[in-house]
Amino acid sequence: MQSINPYKKIIYIISGTLCLILGGIGLFMPILPTTPFWLLTAWLYTRSSPLLYHKVMNIPLFGNCIRNFREYKAIPLRGKIISITVLWLTIGVSAWIAASLWIAILLIAIAIGITVHILSFKTLPPDIYRKKRNR
Numbered sequence: 001m002q003s004i005n006p007y008k009k010i011i012y013i014i015s016g017t018l019c020l021i022l023g024g025i026g027l028f029m030p031i032l033p034t035t036p037f038w039l040l041t042a043w044l045y046t047r048s049s050p051l052l053y054h055k056v057m058n059i060p061l062f063g064n065c066i067r068n069f070r071e072y073k074a075i076p077l078r079g080k081i082i083s084i085t086v087l088w089l090t091i092g093v094s095a096w097i098a099a100s101l102w103i104a105i106l107l108i109a110i111a112i113g114i115t116v117h118i119l120s121f122k123t124l125p126p127d128i129y130r131k132k133r134n135r
Helices: 006-026 035-048 050-057 060-072 077-097 101-119 126-133
Strands: 074-076 122-124
Touching: 006 035, 006 050, 035 050, 035 060, 050 060, 060 074, 060 122, 074 077, 077 101, 077 122
Parallel strands: 074 122
Antiparallel strands: none
8 A cells, every 4th residue: 555645545545434434334225326335435544544444344244235336346136135125115115105296206215226236236156145245
């Protein structure tokens, strides 16, 4: 790793940690993406702290998710099903209780967009997913 300005390093570490937290929150809030935040975490930690990078890559959920996405640009079928199911359940409830028809329409449009985005990625074959999980 090349030498980095100490202030830049601190900013990268803080930003990476914030992205890690936001990605974790995204596991439970379907409107907040998980993978892009975690990819950004990996990128920021790679440039600032090899120790933090290796620590987060050894977290089973995080490391496998990022490795699969970086290497194959693919999402496991189970991940797609869970993501889309939770997305539609929470958006559906939110749209149902929305105070305005326009808000409900907007929420459904967002859910459609996110669903299309998730489905646009290849599905990770089960044999690769199992092999990666067992690392």
